[in-house]
Amino acid sequence: xxxxxxxxxxxxxxxxxxxxxxxxxxxxxxxxxxxxxxxxxxxxxxxxxxxxxxxxxxxxxxxxxxxxxxxxxxxxxxxxxxxxxxxxxxxxxxxxxxxxxxxxxxxxxxxxxxxxxxxxxxxxxxxxxxxxxxxxxxxxxxxxxxxxxxxxxxxxxxxxxxxxxxxxxxxxxxxxxxxxxxxxxxxxxxxxxxxxxxxxxxxxxxxxxxxxxxxxxxxxxxxxxxxxxxxxxxxxxxxxxxxxxxxxxxxxxxxxxxxxxxxxxxxxxxxxxxxxxxxxxxxxxxxxxxxxxxxxxxxxxxxxxxxxxxxxxxxxxxxxxxxxxxxxxxxxxxxxxxxxxxxxxxxxxxxxxxxxxxxxxxxxxxxxxxxxxx
Amino acid sequence: xxxxxxxxxxxxxxxxxxxxxxxxxxxxxxxxxxxxxxxxxxxxxxxxxxxxxxxxxxxxxxxxxxxxxxxxxxxxxxxxxxxxxxxxxxxxxxxxxxxxxxxxxxxxxxxxxxxxxxxxxxxxxxxxxxxxxxxxxxxxxxxxxxxxxxxxxxxxxxxxxxxxxxxxxxxxxxxxxxxxxxxxxxxxxxxxxxxxxxxxxxxxxxxxxxxxxxxxx
Numbered sequence: 001x002x003x004x005x006x007x008x009x010x011x012x013x014x015x016x017x018x019x020x021x022x023x024x025x026x027x028x029x030x031x032x033x034x035x036x037x038x039x040x041x042x043x044x045x046x047x048x049x050x051x052x053x054x055x056x057x058x059x060x061x062x063x064x065x066x067x068x069x070x071x072x073x074x075x076x077x078x079x080x081x082x083x084x085x086x087x088x089x090x091x092x093x094x095x096x097x098x099x100x101x102x103x104x105x106x107x108x109x110x111x112x113x114x115x116x117x118x119x120x121x122x123x124x125x126x127x128x129x130x131x132x133x134x135x136x137x138x139x140x141x142x143x144x145x146x147x148x149x150x151x152x153x154x155x156x157x158x159x160x161x162x163x164x165x166x167x168x169x170x171x172x173x174x175x176x177x178x179x180x181x182x183x184x185x186x187x188x189x190x191x192x193x194x195x196x197x198x199x200x201x202x203x204x205x206x207x208x209x210x211x212x213x214x215x216x217x218x219x220x221x222x223x224x225x226x227x228x229x230x231x232x233x234x235x236x237x238x239x240x241x242x243x244x245x246x247x248x249x250x251x252x253x254x255x256x257x258x259x260x261x262x263x264x265x266x267x268x269x270x271x272x273x274x275x276x277x278x279x280x281x282x283x284x285x286x287x288x289x290x291x292x293x294x295x296x297x298x299x300x301x302x303x304x305x306x307x308x309x310x311x312x313x314x315x316x317x318x319x320x321x322x323x324x325x326x327x328x329x330x331x332x333x334x335x336x337x338x339x340x341x342x343x344x345x346x347x348x349x350x351x352x353x354x355x356x357x358x359x360x361x362x363x364x365x366x367x368x369x370x371x372x373x374x
Numbered sequence: 375x376x377x378x379x380x381x382x383x384x385x386x387x388x389x390x391x392x393x394x395x396x397x398x399x400x401x402x403x404x405x406x407x408x409x410x411x412x413x414x415x416x417x418x419x420x421x422x423x424x425x426x427x428x429x430x431x432x433x434x435x436x437x438x439x440x441x442x443x444x445x446x447x448x449x450x451x452x453x454x455x456x457x458x459x460x461x462x463x464x465x466x467x468x469x470x471x472x473x474x475x476x477x478x479x480x481x482x483x484x485x486x487x488x489x490x491x492x493x494x495x496x497x498x499x500x501x502x503x504x505x506x507x508x509x510x511x512x513x514x515x516x517x518x519x520x521x522x523x524x525x526x527x528x529x530x531x532x533x534x535x536x537x538x539x540x541x542x543x544x545x546x547x548x549x550x551x552x553x554x555x556x557x558x559x560x561x562x563x564x565x566x567x568x569x570x571x572x573x574x575x576x577x578x579x580x581x582x583x584x585x586x587x588x589x590x591x
Contacts, residue, residue: 046484075487088485092503101499102489153490 002157002189006042006052006062014038014049014213020157020189020206025179027192027204030236035213036193040159043191044082045075056080056156056189076105081150085162087142089134095121095145096130102153120148124178140171144178151182158190164199176203197238201225209233230354231276239278240323247275247353257318259295261348269353276356283350284324286313287343288334294343297322302338304328311336313344376560378536379544383564386452386527386540387520390459394516395509397460398467402475402508403497405468423465431529434458455531455538459520466515474508475501514575518568 002020016039020026028036041047043054045061054062061078063071089098099117100110107113121127124144134142143163150158160179164172180203183190194200200207201221208218216236217229228234234242245253250265252275269275287294297313300321304310309331313322322344326334336342401419408415422430438448438457446453478501486496524542531538533547541564548557 044488046487075484076490076492080488082485082488084481084485086479086481088479088481090482090485090500092500101486101491104495104499105490149485149489 001057002043002191003053003055004039004043006039006049006054008050012038012213014042016042016208016210016213016215018208018215018218020191022189023183023187024205025183025190025192025203027194027200027207028210029194029197029200029207030210032195034210036195036210037161038213039210040082040161040191040193043078043157044080044159045073045078046082048072079153079156081153081155081158083143083146083150083158083160083163085165087134087139087146089137089142089146089149091134094131094133095126095137098134098145099149099152102149105153117148117152120152121145123182124148138171139167140175143167143175147178147182151186156188158186158188160190160192162193162195165194165196179203209236211236226280226350227352228278228354231356234276234278234354239280241281241284242276242278243320244274244276244356246272248272252277252348252351252353254315254318254320257315257320259315259318261346261351263348263351263353269355274356275353277351277353279346279351281325283347284322285345285347286324286326286334286336287345290343291345294345297342297344299336299338299340299342302331302336304331309336313342315344376541376544376548376556379539379541379560380563382452382536382539383521383541384567386455386459387517389456390463390520391513391517393456394460394463394467395513398464398471398512398516399505399509401464401468402472403501405472406475419468420465422462427462427523427525428529430462431458431526434461434526434530449530450532450534450538452531452537455527455540458526458530459523462523462526463516463519466519467512470511470515471505471508474505474511477508478504510575514571518571521564521568521571 001022004019005017007015012033012035014035016035018026018028028039030036038047042049043061049062049064050067051064052062053060056079060071061073063069089095090101093101096114096117099120100113103113103116107116118127118130121130124147126141126144126148129137129141129145132141134145137145147163164175167175176199192200192204201224204221206218206220207224209216209224211232217224217233219227224233224237225239228237228239231242244255246255247253247263247269248271250262252261252263253259254261290296296316298316299311300314301312302309307328309326309328311324311326311331313324314320315322324344326336334342405412405415434454434457435449438454441448443453443457448454448457482500482504483496486500491499521540522542523540524546527538527540528543528546531540533539533543539547541560545557545560545564548554548560
């Protein structure tokens, strides 16, 4: 198991907490410059941090508190495989020799090293590439060789730094399959840095959302999308229906409109508290006719890409905008067009309420320690 | 023909190469992580490029005149001109190697670390094979430059036949004594040697020869 609790103030603030279990694929997502890659580099020892703990299988790789460094293993002694975004294959060595390099530590005999390296090439289905130089390989092939090289030293942790971002989509799908199959065999913690939420939710068991150097929430993709911890997480995971209101004993208001929704009061939020709330796509229904549970709206924007249409409704008598996606057939059935009227129903069961905190609120730092969803 | 002076020039150039190249690799490697001192160190090492050789020779005479190195006098001796030659060649040896080091993608170094290589192994198996063109270029420049060095060798070594009278000084001597034919022969020979050194280095640099060095790994 990989345990991580690191912090530093400069050159960039970083306050990350996470744990990754053996066999778990854990994605780190966040905007550019949020500290995802720095986190990975800190684990590998390629970047120093002020204080904290990096522990793998109960062995400290880094341990420092109050600027006193107790343990700080050099990179070469941290048993981790690292996959770089730009592959970073050694340009003067062929594929086989590249994979043999990490074996140098444990296998002094060069023929044995090359034999083991060939086995890794076989495992990853690229046996025929053994004598090729890196510059003679495609991006996908280079990344496979790099993956074989990262795995060759039998690492205790696998760190993947945006490994698929420079690779075309069909090859990427193939690499996803390879990753999925090797993770079963390896049974080690795997950390994947990506800015692609789709990729993260497709591959990862759990996702940690990082923003401005702070880990905001760790959860399974399903929980993350349905129950983001706060409005910033909701924004970062691409939820486009984020509303504000006041919660008071089961009654949830919607700022800018007179509507009030009845939701279950779990007793976690004090009465009269200003909150942000989200509702997933599945919680929104649109009808042509009004019912007792629907809110009247007009179509404010309509754009269709292929078979999918994106509609923005304006709730009548308010300034509230609601985003909705539907198939072209559905749009036709509901006779939706720009300026037309529609009736929207919110499934109150699916409403998720979150504390409302501005992004620069220092209290966010404290709450980032608690990674459970509300 | 004054073969003694040619022999002496070659001896000086080879000794300079033998000492300068490992020193150049070490200096260039250290410069990579020299931090805030880097600009000052680079400027200091580049000084021989712009300093008149006579000025360098003058300070050498003032600084080392009458001193010995393991019993060998430092001026008007082969050891003296060798040390002077090393100083003069610092930028010619270090700069091409430094450029070669800098051309290595930092991620390649990081990849070497995460492959579990020690700093020495990373240097030996990853960086050294990647900087060999820089080393070749530095060798050609240092060799050719040492053959042609005149001012500083004359100032520090005088022109003692068989000890410090190198080919370029011998050419000057011949011209002074109106032996233009002798000067011509020596000049032609030096031109030939320099041309071979440079052609060899450029030939190895040419795109069609840009294959990797072979060897057991």
